Amino acid sequence: MEERFAFVAEWYDPSAALLRCYQLLYYPKDGAVEMFDVKNQRTFLRRTRYEDLHPEDLFVGNRVVVFSRQLNLVDYGDQYTANKLGSKKERTLAMIKPDAVTKVGDIIQMIYDAGLVVTKAKMTKLTWKQAADFYMEHQSKSFFNNLVQFVSSGPVIVMELMGDEAVSAWRKVLGPTDSTVACRDTPASLRARFGTDGTKNAAHGSDSLASAARELEFFFPSTTGHGPFNTAKYTDCTCCIIKPHAVSEGLTGKILNSIREAGFEISALQTFNMDQANAEEFLEVYKGVVTEYTSMVAELCSGPCMALEICGTDAPRAFREVCGPADPEIARHLRPSTLRAQYGRNKVQNGVHCTDLPEDASLEVQYFFKILDG
Structure with a gap:
């Protein structure tokens, strides 16, 4: 029989406000996925090749994205998968x-x-x-x-x-x-x-x-309590988010080094898993302004991101210069040393978000380090 790995996966359906449960099957031979709706006992996604899911992503406790759905892997679906992938x-x-x-x-x-x-x-x-x-x-x-x-x-x-x-x-x-x-x-x-x-x-x-x-x-308390507080200062600062695609590609360390080499202080740092509602709220200023808004929301809640409070002289303006144009292709032509030129793929997966307007800088930092980490 062809090898396959099975997981129990949960997905929060925002439109129905329901937590839906699936069996997620992964076929390493061709990188295909299949999904089965547990409650309704029917196929939800027929076997389909999906290149953005890799064997190293498959472990209980991880969050993966399959065709824009953010799935939490909560258990192994069979003993073979548990023995093969879970032991180490x-x-x-x-x-x-x-x-x-x-x-x-x-x-x-x-x-x-x-x-x-x-x-x-x-x-x-x-x-x-x-x-x-x-x-x-x-x-x-x-x-x-x-x-x-x-x-x-x-x-x-x-x-x-x-x-x-x-x-x-x-x-x-x-x-x-x-x-x-x-x-x-x-x-x-x-x-x-x-x-x-x-x-x-x-x-x-x-x-x-x-x-x-x-x-x-x-x-990182799992039940009650908060754990030690973050170090955000909320003054003379700006917000940077290392986007989920850059985190999953292992670029976090390189981006942090580039930020420090540009002369900025990283005064707060934390990973977040954004849900759809949070991502929409945070990016609301772009709604109706840029055509990529829906895709930007999908990217921000596609996996863990890392939020940073960046401090430095005239931080919002100066850091925006270091990030470069929103489109990495343009950045690579005009300003090849900027963060987006080095680490971006396209206008949505462009490595990092930075605060565009100086008056929004402290508000964006507070959104992550006060509201989401409150």
């Missing part, structure tokens, strides 16, 4: 410490190069108590106070990583705890490249699946 997938926590936050672009690139995916991310500033609670297991160690003091001394970036044996894969990227040992033994590791010693060692990684579950819950 893990989640782990990565934390970029205050000494390496400016290296976030390079670090995210190292994460993707290791075959891991960033599924959640947030820049936050821990209080002394929050840092002490996080490192509670080291409370009796001599380095505890220094560690807590350091981690609460400035912003950190926390991320949920997903991938095959993610706990050990991320720790391999990190290298030895002491950066001086890392420099000697694993010079290509993250701590060798960006760390200084055993405390100022650039980043943290969960040491087991149990620790990963506890640490992820600390920063």
Whole structure:
């Protein structure tokens, strides 16, 4: 029999305000998909080739887009799929410490190069108590106070990583705890490249699946509570969104590096999964103004995006210049060094959104970091 993978997928139908359940089938031989409506017991989508879905996208907890429908993969559809695709997938926590936050672009690139995916991310500033609670297991160690003091001394970036044996894969990227040992033994590791010693060692990684579950819950609570707050300032700033297509193409690290190299400070950072209503509300200023409005909405809610608060002198105008013309083809001809020229595909999938009007800059930042993260 031809190999196929089966998943239980949920889709929120905004027009009916219903959560619909499907069986999603994927055929790796030709990249075809098929969908079956569970409630009505009928075929919803006949087997069709679909080039935008890849085997590495198929794991429980991921969100995929099939013909403009955003599907949440909530379970495996059969034991074969669970055995074949589910056994090695893990989640782990990565934390970029205050000494390496400016290296976030390079670090995210190292994460993707290791075959891991960033599924959640947030820049936050821990209080002394929050840092002490996080490192509670080291409370009796001599380095505890220094560690807590350091981690609460400035912003950190926390991320949920997903991938095959993610706990050990991320720790391999990190290298030895002491950066001086890392420099000697694993010079290509993250701590060798960006760390200084055993405390100022650039980043943290969960040491087991149990620790990963506890640490992820600390920063990204699944039930009640909010987790540590974001670092948005809302003044002298502008909004940037790394669009879903760029995130899925693994361009996040390169875009963050390009923004920093252009002289801007990234003062807040967070991943969001936009639904249709949020995307329409955020992009409402373009409704009836640009013909691509409907496609822009579809792109923004097609998968995770990363919102940034960008600070700098005359940030809205200056950053818009760095982004370049909305159409990447025009950008590549006229201003080839701009973000859209480098990372855009077309006028809708153009790498990044930036605030167009200076008076909207703070409002757009607030939409993500106050309203959506409220």
